[in-house]
Amino acid sequence: MTATLETSAENTATAAVTLSGVRKVFGHGPSSVLALDGVDLRVAPGEFVCLLGASGCGKSTLLNVVAGLDAPTSGDIALTTTRPAVMFQEAALMPWLTAVRNVELPLRLAGHKRSSRRAKANELLDLVRLGDAGGKRPHELSGGMRQRVALARALASTLGSAEDGTPGLLLMDEPFAALDAITRDVLQAELLRVWRETDTAILFVTHDVREAVRLGQRVVLLSSRPGRVVREWSVDGLTGEDEVATIEDVTARLREVISGHAAA
Amino acid sequence: MPQPDEAVLETDRTGDLAAVGAGLDALDAPPQQQRTPLWQRFVSTALPPLVAFALLIGVWQALWASAIWPEFQLPAPGDVWAKVTETVASGDAAEILWTSVSRAVLGFLAAVVIATPLGLLVAKVRVVRAAIGSLLTGLQSLPSVAWVPAAILWFGLTPSAIYFVVLMGSVPSIANGLVSGIDQIPPLLPRVGQALGAGKLQAARHVLLPAALPGYLAGLKQGWAFSWRSLMAAEIIATSPQLGLGLGQFLHNGQSLNDISMVIAAIFLILLVGIGIELLLFRPLERAVLRARGLTGAL
Numbered sequence: 144m145t146a147t148l149e150t151s152a153e154n155t156a157t158a159a160v161t162l163s164g165v166r167k168v169f170g171h172g173p174s175s176v177l178a179l180d181g182v183d184l185r186v187a188p189g190e191f192v193c194l195l196g197a198s199g200c201g202k203s204t205l206l207n208v209v210a211g212l213d214a215p216t217s218g219d220i221a222l223t224t225t226r227p228a229v230m231f232q233e234a235a236l237m238p239w240l241t242a243v244r245n246v247e248l249p250l251r252l253a254g255h256k257r258s259s260r261r262a263k264a265n266e267l268l269d270l271v272r273l274g275d276a277g278g279k280r281p282h283e284l285s286g287g288m289r290q291r292v293a294l295a296r297a298l299a300s301t302l303g304s305a306e307d308g309t310p311g312l313l314l315m316d317e318p319f320a321a322l323d324a325i326t327r328d329v330l331q332a333e334l335l336r337v338w339r340e341t342d343t344a345i346l347f348v349t350h351d352v353r354e355a356v357r358l359g360q361r362v363v364l365l366s367s368r369p370g371r372v373v374r375e376w377s378v379d380g381l382t383g384e385d386e387v388a389t390i391e392d393v394t395a396r397l398r399e400v401i402s403g404h405a406a407a
Numbered sequence: 408m409p410q411p412d413e414a415v416l417e418t419d420r421t422g423d424l425a426a427v428g429a430g431l432d433a434l435d436a437p438p439q440q441q442r443t444p445l446w447q448r449f450v451s452t453a454l455p456p457l458v459a460f461a462l463l464i465g466v467w468q469a470l471w472a473s474a475i476w477p478e479f480q481l482p483a484p485g486d487v488w489a490k491v492t493e494t495v496a497s498g499d500a501a502e503i504l505w506t507s508v509s510r511a512v513l514g515f516l517a518a519v520v521i522a523t524p525l526g527l528l529v530a531k532v533r534v535v536r537a538a539i540g541s542l543l544t545g546l547q548s549l550p551s552v553a554w555v556p557a558a559i560l561w562f563g564l565t566p567s568a569i570y571f572v573v574l575m576g577s578v579p580s581i582a583n584g585l586v587s588g589i590d591q592i593p594p595l596l597p598r599v600g601q602a603l604g605a606g607k608l609q610a611a612r613h614v615l616l617p618a619a620l621p622g623y624l625a626g627l628k629q630g631w632a633f634s635w636r637s638l639m640a641a642e643i644i645a646t647s648p649q650l651g652l653g654l655g656q657f658l659h660n661g662q663s664l665n666d667i668s669m670v671i672a673a674i675f676l677i678l679l680v681g682i683g684i685e686l687l688l689f690r691p692l693e694r695a696v697l698r699a700r701g702l703t704g705a706l
């Protein structure tokens with residue numbers, strides 16, 4: 144864990160991903176919607192950044208743009224990592240594949256040999272503590288287990304091509320929003336553990352201030368319609384009163400951003 | 408940087424969390440379904456249709472015994488059975504069945520080969536869907552008998568005419584099944600495929616086709632039913648010595664000979680093949696596919 148933090152401190156010159164002036168407009172003409180307006184954001188290798196915002200702030204749009212699922216209308220996205228992996232609010236496992244074959248899928252798409260990808264997939268399932276559940280189908284797993292399989296699959300897709308040591312980038316779109324409180328709590332801790340063990344940079348979208356402050360090293364607040372970066376907080380290693388104070392501060396700013404829309 | 412005692416705390420906490428996580432997994436995982444024993448499944452699935460069949464035969468026998476209709480309109484069940492066993496014993500049944508079933512299977516396989524790319528095109532290419540999507544659905548409601556006169560004029564009394572009718576009957580069903588299978592894929596799955604790095608062809612092979620499999624199978628099942636009944640329609644109308652003796656011709660001969668037992672026996676054999684293929688091939692296949700996806704409600 145300490146090693147990860149040191150490397151991320153050393154690598155401040157480089158970045159896992161750099162967004163400069165990213166704009167995204169949906170539609171054309173008068174009915175077009177400006178979703179993102181000049182977003183600048185840098186994520187260092189191995190850094191854990193939480194994107195926070197109310198609904199309609201273009202968080203998911205931003206993630207899709209970074210993932211290459213959508214093209215930005217203008218602006219630049221520079222990736223120094225392997226293919227970014229995406230995790231959605233739903234696990235979205237392929238229902239016809241067993242857990243281990245779901246994790247294998249990105250490796251299979253990347254053209255890995257059967258034996259090596261099976262070994263890699265089992266390793267990743269072990270990492271999310273599902274080593275025994277590899278033969279199960281998605282419908283035989285609980286919501287939390289499915290989301291962990293999805294995490295292992297996302298890691299496989301970003302680390303699969305990382306034999307040369309290129310760091311990975313994991314994009315997460317409110318991955319725990321659909322889970323119950325206890326499962327979410329456990330999965331947040333699991334995610335932190337996995338993050339420390341894998342050296343992956345994470346860009347984590349959420350609307351939950353508490354979650355953002357607990358997980359992230361840095362919290363970035365986006366405004367709504369259009370999405371712009373409003374403020375950033377460094378929340379790394381906060382505990383006790385500091386953490387509570389930061390949560391209150393961030394919440395207050397978030398409320399301001401939201402109530403700004405009532406007048407408009 | 409964590410202090411030593413903090414590190415201990417951390418491992419304690421992760422140990423705790425692992426335990427909580429394992430507990431959650433055990434509690435939240437859906438319960439495994441118990442497999443019912445073989446005899447129970449036999450009682451619940453095979454017995455009801457057998458009883459229904461026996462009742463049907465009983466009513467038939469009673470109606471025949473009451474002699475409301477003359478013998479040449481309503482034969483005794485025993486007579487029909489005698490006709491069936493007679494054709495089976497003479498070896499005619501095997502030949503007739505082979506002629507028809509091999510035609511239907513060949514026609515069906517050709518239909519699969521044609522309909523699968525056609526369905527993919529209609530489902531994924533907007534222009535193609537706009538152009539022939541509704542035509543394909545319309546063709547499904549056109550009785551394939553309607554193609555028989557045209558087929559005979561185009562191909563003469565040849566096997567080609569029969570195959571043409573079979574294809575026109577089953578291709579729309581299979582293609583439509585694939586289209587609706589693809590339409591019903593949750594939009595998130597192709598997106599996930601794209602996020603995992605699948606190219607267009609890979610997405611079709613690893614995401615689209617497997618995700619559409621239940622709909623595709625339903626289409627195949629219906630396509631088989633359509634190719635079987637189209638074949639019967641073609642064989643009944645297009646009868647000629649050089650076409651060989653299929654079930655349809657057998658039925659037709661029964662009508663020409665005024666032999667109602669033979670007609671009913673032919674209908675019985677046609678039904679037998681239809682139900683047999685459904686039970687032996689499509690039902691287990693569909694069951695396996697749906698069960699693997701946890702869709703056991705319909706079974």
